[in-house]
Amino acid sequence: MNLTLKIWRQKNAKEKGQMVDYKISNVSPDMSFLEMLDVLNNELIEKGDDPVAFDHDCREGICGMCSLFINGEAHGPDRGITTCQLHMRMFKDGDTIYIEPFRAKAFPVIKDLVVDRTAFDKIQHAGGFVSVNTSGNTQDANAIPIPKHDADRAFDAATCIGCGACVATCKNSSAMLFVSAKVSQFALLPQGKVEAAERVLNMVNEMDALGFGNCTNTGACEVECPKGISLENIARMNREYLKASLK
Amino acid sequence: MKLDSKIPNGPLDKKWSDYKNHIKLVNPANKRNIDVIVVGTGLAGGSAAATLAELGYNVKAFCYQDSPRRAHSIAAQGGINASKNYQGDGDSVYRLFYDTVKGGDYRAREANVYRLAEVSENIIDQCVAQGVPFAREYGGLLDNRSFGGVQVSRTFYAKGQTGQQLLLGAYSAMNRQIGRGKIKMYNRHEMLDIVLVDGKARGIIARNLINGEIERHSAHAVVICTGGYGNVFFLSTNAMGSNVTAAWKAHKRGAYFANPCYTQIHPTCIPVTGDHQSKLTLMSESLRNDGRIWVPKKMEDAIAIREGKLKPTQIAEEDRDYYLERRYPSFGNLVPRDVASRAAKERCDAGYGVNSTGEAVYLDFASAIERYGKEQARIQHLDENDAKLVYKLGKDVVENKYGNLFQMYEKIVDEDPYTTPMMIYPAVHYTMGGLWVDYNLMSTIEGCYILGEANFSDHGANRLGASALMQGLADGYFVLPYTIGDYLANDIRTGAIPTDLPEFAAAEKNVRDIIDHLMNNKGTHSVDHFHKKLGKIMWDKVGMARNAKGLTEAMDEIAELREDFYKNVKVSGTAESFNQELEKALRVADFLELGELFAKDALHREESCGGHFREEHQTEDGEAKRDDENFAYVAAWEYKGNPREAVLHKEDLVYENIKLVTRSYK
Numbered sequence: 001m002n003l004t005l006k007i008w009r010q011k012n013a014k015e016k017g018q019m020v021d022y023k024i025s026n027v028s029p030d031m032s033f034l035e036m037l038d039v040l041n042n043e044l045i046e047k048g049d050d051p052v053a054f055d056h057d058c059r060e061g062i063c064g065m066c067s068l069f070i071n072g073e074a075h076g077p078d079r080g081i082t083t084c085q086l087h088m089r090m091f092k093d094g095d096t097i098y099i100e101p102f103r104a105k106a107f108p109v110i111k112d113l114v115v116d117r118t119a120f121d122k123i124q125h126a127g128g129f130v131s132v133n134t135s136g137n138t139q140d141a142n143a144i145p146i147p148k149h150d151a152d153r154a155f156d157a158a159t160c161i162g163c164g165a166c167v168a169t170c171k172n173s174s175a176m177l178f179v180s181a182k183v184s185q186f187a188l189l190p191q192g193k194v195e196a197a198e199r200v201l202n203m204v205n206e207m208d209a210l211g212f213g214n215c216t217n218t219g220a221c222e223v224e225c226p227k228g229i230s231l232e233n234i235a236r237m238n239r240e241y242l243k244a245s246l247k
Numbered sequence: 248m249k250l251d252s253k254i255p256n257g258p259l260d261k262k263w264s265d266y267k268n269h270i271k272l273v274n275p276a277n278k279r280n281i282d283v284i285v286v287g288t289g290l291a292g293g294s295a296a297a298t299l300a301e302l303g304y305n306v307k308a309f310c311y312q313d314s315p316r317r318a319h320s321i322a323a324q325g326g327i328n329a330s331k332n333y334q335g336d337g338d339s340v341y342r343l344f345y346d347t348v349k350g351g352d353y354r355a356r357e358a359n360v361y362r363l364a365e366v367s368e369n370i371i372d373q374c375v376a377q378g379v380p381f382a383r384e385y386g387g388l389l390d391n392r393s394f395g396g397v398q399v400s401r402t403f404y405a406k407g408q409t410g411q412q413l414l415l416g417a418y419s420a421m422n423r424q425i426g427r428g429k430i431k432m433y434n435r436h437e438m439l440d441i442v443l444v445d446g447k448a449r450g451i452i453a454r455n456l457i458n459g460e461i462e463r464h465s466a467h468a469v470v471i472c473t474g475g476y477g478n479v480f481f482l483s484t485n486a487m488g489s490n491v492t493a494a495w496k497a498h499k500r501g502a503y504f505a506n507p508c509y510t511q512i513h514p515t516c517i518p519v520t521g522d523h524q525s526k527l528t529l530m531s532e533s534l535r536n537d538g539r540i541w542v543p544k545k546m547e548d549a550i551a552i553r554e555g556k557l558k559p560t561q562i563a564e565e566d567r568d569y570y571l572e573r574r575y576p577s578f579g580n581l582v583p584r585d586v587a588s589r590a591a592k593e594r595c596d597a598g599y600g601v602n603s604t605g606e607a608v609y610l611d612f613a614s615a616i617e618r619y620g621k622e623q624a625r626i627q628h629l630d631e632n633d634a635k636l637v638y639k640l641g642k643d644v645v646e647n648k649y650g651n652l653f654q655m656y657e658k659i660v661d662e663d664p665y666t667t668p669m670m671i672y673p674a675v676h677y678t679m680g681g682l683w684v685d686y687n688l689m690s691t692i693e694g695c696y697i698l699g700e701a702n703f704s705d706h707g708a709n710r711l712g713a714s715a716l717m718q719g720l721a722d723g724y725f726v727l728p729y730t731i732g733d734y735l736a737n738d739i740r741t742g743a744i745p746t747d748l749p750e751f752a753a754a755e756k757n758v759r760d761i762i763d764h765l766m767n768n769k770g771t772h773s774v775d776h777f778h779k780k781l782g783k784i785m786w787d788k789v790g791m792a793r794n795a796k797g798l799t800e801a802m803d804e805i806a807e808l809r810e811d812f813y814k815n816v817k818v819s820g821t822a823e824s825f826n827q828e829l830e831k832a833l834r835v836a837d838f839l840e841l842g843e844l845f846a847k848d849a850l851h852r853e854e855s856c857g858g859h860f861r862e863e864h865q866t867e868d869g870e871a872k873r874d875d876e877n878f879a880y881v882a883a884w885e886y887k888g889n890p891r892e893a894v895l896h897k898e899d900l901v902y903e904n905i906k907l908v909t910r911s912y913k
Contacts (some may be wrong), residue, residue, distance in 0.1 A: 046771070052826070130419070132373075138369075142389055192378050
């Protein structure tokens, strides 16, 4: 395949960025999207140009490091995957592909397609944990049976990879899906219930303070989420928040 | 220097508890005055950082990713072992210990492995208390599955995302301490040297990957938890950024590197498709619980499949060769990884491989789908002879167990693994070798501890499935927090370590010199160009089967390539900014040294054991032939200015509780 790429180039956080055109040829449909960018970068380096910076690490859809807004969609046109799992067979010969960073006030650009998502970590510092020390003396793991249904739903929420696609997709740059996934995981498990009220208040307050927007129930985040995190988690977080506020 | 493993005296099952009862402690008020650097935030580093901070030490944690949650432990799929014996199938601490030593082909240290088995139960308790959502049965209790090389079900799991859930558990424990200010987290930082003051590890030099600044960080001890070095092969299941740099820099400053040639080639990975490929994707070993591995029995069928004229589903049952079940009837598809990988290579080399490349075998779920489907039909009082219904019910069960893995496969290969068997082939996955450590997990540099995959101690020459997660968390949660106290107890009056000492200046200059050279080199080729060449040498000559001639050639070729790299590599951009090419160049420079030592170690070990297979040392039916008389030792290499001049130190492996026998899974 021969393709035209329109890629966001920005030298650093301070300078202004712009879209730049690149041509790339002989792209195999079996390549992943990031391997296609590897090929482009190798060509740029050998020509003496600056390669395009983009975040990536595990390249198997689980670390959450890769991002990219491709043709107006977080992680590109396919569903249920991250950018590193996107394959070029999703595109046609002659296509023009727009590649931009995840954009949100709380995710400033570091360089080109690389953004700073430490705001997500900060929300977790505010309450994304169960306060238990490592001792070797906690009770036996089977001491509290947990209904399979609850354990499975807690797991589904816990599969969030913290990539930020929900924020990038949301017209309000809301982080509600991300935050609610962690709140839900713990709210559904007996181990998390003790601190549930404090946790939801602290995490939501931190989320607001960091400049993420509000949720207006559009549901785009759920559609674009590579792990299929459900909107039900936002509903659960709202319930937990209300319960905690009335205490 | 003579290697002293510091294994405590006394009977095996009392060593750890007696030792813990008698080592020195640091009182809470003094812990506040002691700093510890932890490099890497995977299962080992994350759990160590959180636990040390809970105890009251001031922790500085470093990772090259944008968040500690992204360390490559996150990608571990199948599960974590523990000798809970919840299934009542005869498991015990001793059996886990025995299976691990046997699985490692009798090249691991007894006392360390026994301790690992002992604390395995605490890990599961701790993780459940943190809210890790392990898979459960309908009664609400924890579920288990089985992994290769064992005959019990002791593996705890969370679908095919166990590593993710365990790492997020450790990350949550870290977050609690970051919030309290007890861990200072340095994201997007890479350790580029270790600083020794009076022979003790007292700090590191790190590069801030956002702005390129070279920083000095001091502490009373340095803990390296930076994983394995599988990326020396370029293609592996490791993350793109996984590297040996932190461990290698420690090696160059005095930490011995042990058994570098012990590398695990994992049998079930998605096969290579072309030159553009940047990494390989693992399909969890847990799939071998239910999947059956086969190739065509007839050569003409194999050829027809390779040419695309025949589909695997068209091959009759009697024309399939379930070669693992045939060769190893008692363990079948669940033989250990090294055995399964070699058996796949044997069939493909003999011409029975599938895929257009001939380098793949089938992993087939048809019979599992049928078996589960019939079981569900009986439970739900439905017609178990209705093939369509049975397929649907069975597919649901399989999807529930391995859904994310099947989806991953389908996205990469563009084939539906529920209806067509998966194609798999071995790929580099894990490195059992690593920096040498004593019973305290301290390297040959005083005050420098090595945890997790980065050390060598527990898996011998081959690691069993679901044991890496166990070891990482055992080291970080339950071993280091005790043993480091014994060392730091001598530092309660030391006070903060200043970073303006000449040792820091010298190490910083060393780092700046390498960066200056790379940036100012007027070369012509990108870093990947060299990395791919190195990978090819490693895979062809230091891969699944090795011989003296190939290894000797590999050492020379790697040395030559290294020279070429320093002359002809081209690194674009500047050193004082975000520069991913420079990051890669610094990592590949170290791989180019490690690779040579790796081949040297493989050349010196004139035997086959575990993942190390020397063609000269095999039985008539192609099984590995160990030589306990001459090689029952750990090979710990001391750096002497050039990888090929490394000096060998031996730690004899003494087995007091297990009799060394030929490993058999037949």
